[in-house]
Amino acid sequence: MTREISVELQKVSKLYGQDKVVDEVSFTVEKGEVFVMIGPSGCGKTTTLKMINQLIPHSSGNILVNGTDVAELDVVELRRSIGYVIQYIGLLPHLTIQENIAFVLKLTKHPKKMQKDRAEELIETVGLPLNYLNRYPRELSGGQQQRVGVARALAANPDILLMDEPFGAVDPLTREQLQNELLRLQESIQKTIVFVTHDMQEAFKVGNRIGILRQGKLVCLGTPMEIVKSDDEFVKNFIGQGALFEVFDTIPVTRVLQKDFPTARYDQKVDLQAEELEDWENVFIIDSDDSCKGYIPLSSLNSDGSYTADQIIPLPKASSPDISVKLAVQEMLWGGRTWLPIVDEKSGFKGIVQFRSCAGLVAGDRR
Amino acid sequence: MEGVIGFFQYFWDIREMVFVLTVRHAWMALAGVALGTLTAVPIGILISRKPRAGNVVIDLAGMLYTIPSLALLGFLLPFMGLGWLPTITALVIYSWLPVLRNTVTGILGVDPAAKEAAKGMGATPYQLLINVELPMALPVIMAAIRTVAVLTVGITVMGALVGARGLGELIFQGISMMNNWTILAGTIPVSIMALLFDYLLGRLERRLKVVTSSA
Numbered sequence A: 001m002t003r004e005i006s007v008e009l010q011k012v013s014k015l016y017g018q019d020k021v022v023d024e025v026s027f028t029v030e031k032g033e034v035f036v037m038i039g040p041s042g043c044g045k046t047t048t049l050k051m052i053n054q055l056i057p058h059s060s061g062n063i064l065v066n067g068t069d070v071a072e073l074d075v076v077e078l079r080r081s082i083g084y085v086i087q088y089i090g091l092l093p094h095l096t097i098q099e100n101i102a103f104v105l106k107l108t109k110h111p112k113k114m115q116k117d118r119a120e121e122l123i124e125t126v127g128l129p130l131n132y133l134n135r136y137p138r139e140l141s142g143g144q145q146q147r148v149g150v151a152r153a154l155a156a157n158p159d160i161l162l163m164d165e166p167f168g169a170v171d172p173l174t175r176e177q178l179q180n181e182l183l184r185l186q187e188s189i190q191k192t193i194v195f196v197t198h199d200m201q202e203a204f205k206v207g208n209r210i211g212i213l214r215q216g217k218l219v220c221l222g223t224p225m226e227i228v229k230s231d232d233e234f235v236k237n238f239i240g241q242g243a244l245f246e247v248f249d250t251i252p253v254t255r256v257l258q259k260d261f262p263t264a265r266y267d268q269k270v271d272l273q274a275e276e277l278e279d280w281e282n283v284f285i286i287d288s289d290d291s292c293k294g295y296i297p298l299s300s301l302n303s304d305g306s307y308t309a310d311q312i313i314p315l316p317k318a319s320s321p322d323i324s325v326k327l328a329v330q331e332m333l334w335g336g337r338t339w340l341p342i343v344d345e346k347s348g349f350k351g352i353v354q355f356r357s358c359a360g361l362v363a364g365d366r367r
Numbered sequence B: 001m002e003g004v005i006g007f008f009q010y011f012w013d014i015r016e017m018v019f020v021l022t023v024r025h026a027w028m029a030l031a032g033v034a035l036g037t038l039t040a041v042p043i044g045i046l047i048s049r050k051p052r053a054g055n056v057v058i059d060l061a062g063m064l065y066t067i068p069s070l071a072l073l074g075f076l077l078p079f080m081g082l083g084w085l086p087t088i089t090a091l092v093i094y095s096w097l098p099v100l101r102n103t104v105t106g107i108l109g110v111d112p113a114a115k116e117a118a119k120g121m122g123a124t125p126y127q128l129l130i131n132v133e134l135p136m137a138l139p140v141i142m143a144a145i146r147t148v149a150v151l152t153v154g155i156t157v158m159g160a161l162v163g164a165r166g167l168g169e170l171i172f173q174g175i176s177m178m179n180n181w182t183i184l185a186g187t188i189p190v191s192i193m194a195l196l197f198d199y200l201l202g203r204l205e206r207r208l209k210v211v212t213s214s215a
C-alpha cells in the first residue's frame, strides 16, 4: 500500500560558514504520521525542523511539502499552511491568550468573530478553561503556556505540524499527561507531525517512526522497534541499555489497538460467512447505542449464527487507552486472557488489543 | 505670608500674558516632541535592521545632543531667523538621540522566541513590525518620549532668546529686571506643564497598549 507523503527531505544540508550543522539528511514523512527527530543537544534537530518551514533556508538538497519544492513556494504562504510549535513556547506577551491562539487568523485577515470562535474551540481542545482566553501569557503556568502553543499551531487547521520540544518545559507528570493528550488529539485530527525531542521515552511514546540525528547526520531511522534493535554503536549508547523493555513500557497500547474486530448487532444473527471472522475466536455484540454489550465465542454460536441473550459474556475489565503495551500484556497475563478491551472514559469502547499483536511488535510489524 | 499674597496679586494682574505665553510654549514643545518622534522612530526602526550602520547614526545624534542649547540656537539663527522655527528645530534635534536609541534598543530587545513564533506562523516583515516588534518595544520607546517631553518643555524656555515668545520670556525678563515674581510667574507654569506632559504620555502609553493588543 503506498501512502501519501507530506514532507520529504532529499539530501538536505545546512552550512554556517564551514560548519555543516545538517549533513545530507533525507527522510519522508507520511500523511497522518508522527515522525520524531531525536539526538543530543546541538545535533541539528531545530535547524532541520526550521528548514521545513524555511525559517532557516537550506544550503543544498530539496525539501518537498505536499509534493512541492519549498523553493517554489512563497515562504509566507508556506508558513501559514504549516503549524509550528517553537522550542521556547514564544507566546506573544502583549496579547491575550485568545489573540495568541488566533494570531494566524489575524495575519490572514479572518473576521474577528471567527477568530474568537476558533480560539474558544481550540482552548477546549487543549483542555484549558474558556475564561483563560482573556488572560495574558504571564498569568499561565509553563505547562498551560505549552498547551496554548499547541492550540495556536492548530488555529489555521494545517495538515502539517512542526513541534520543537513542545513539552520541554514541564515536569515529568505534566509531560506524560500532555503526551497522552497529544496522542488522543492526533487520533481525531490525524495531522502529519514532525516532532523534535531529546527524550527517548517521549520519542517511543509519540513516534510512529523515529530518526536519530548525530552531528547533523541522520544515523538511524525506523519504527521504535527497529530503533531499539539497531546495531549502530552510537544508537545503542544513545538509547541506553534495556531500551527494548522500555519500548514496551512506553509505546501506547493504542498503537496495537484493533478496531476491525468482528461485530454483530444485538438483535441480529451473526453472519458466519463474513470474511472479518477469519482469525477471530469471538464476535462482539454491539448495542443500538454503539456500546459493546459483550462477546460470544464463535464456537458457542448456533449453526445459523443466532444466539440468545444469556450466551453473551460481559466484557472483562477494560483498560484505558493511555496504558503502555507492557501494562496491557501484564493485564492479560493477570486475567489469563489473550486479549483486552480498551475503553476510554469519555468516548467509550475503542477496540481490543490482542496478545499476538503485542508480540507482533517484536517481530517488527509496522505500527 | 504677605509675599505670597503679593505674588498672587501680581500673577492675577498679568494672567492674560501668562496664558498667551503658556499656550505658545505648550504648542512649541508639543510640536518639537511630535516632530522629533515622527522622525526618530522610523529612522530607529530602519537602523535596528542594520545595527552596525545604525551606530553611526546614533553617534551623530549623540554629537548633536551634546551641543549646548544656547549655541545650537545661535547657530540656527542666521539660517532660520528669529521666532519659533529655530526653537522647534532645536527641540527636534535634541529629541533624536533618546528616541532613536530607545527605539533601536526596544526593537532589538524583543524576545527572539516571540519574533520567531510570529514569523513561523507566516507574519510578513510588516506584520511582524506592527503586531510584534513595535508593541513589544513600546514601553522602551515611550520612556524616551516621556523623557524628551520633559526636556523639551525646559529647552523651549531658551527659545525666548531667539524671540520664540514662550514662558522663557517672563523668566528672562525677571532675571534682567531682578524681579523674582516675574521669574516665578514663568517657572511655575513650565514645571506644571512638564509634569502634565509626562502624566498624559503615561496615559497615552496605556491606551496604545490596549489598542495594539486588540487591533
Ligand SMILES: Nc1ncnc2c1ncn2[C@@H]1O[C@H](COP(=O)(O)OP(=O)(O)OP(=O)(O)O)[C@@H](O)[C@H]1O
Pocket (backbone or CB within 6 Å): A016, A019, A021, A039, A040, A041, A042, A043, A044, A045, A046, A047, A048, A087, A198
Ligand atoms: N546562526 C547560527 N550560526 C552558526 N551556527 C549555528 C547557528 N544556529 C545554530 N548553529 C549551530 O548548529 C548546530 C545545531 O543547532 P540546533 O539548534 O539545530 O540544535 P538542536 O539539535 O536543536 O539542539 P537542542 O537540543 O539543544 O535544541 C549547533 O551546533 C549550533 O551551535
Ligand SMILES: [Mg+2]
Pocket (backbone or CB within 6 Å): A045, A046, A047, A087, A164
Ligand atoms: Mg533545538
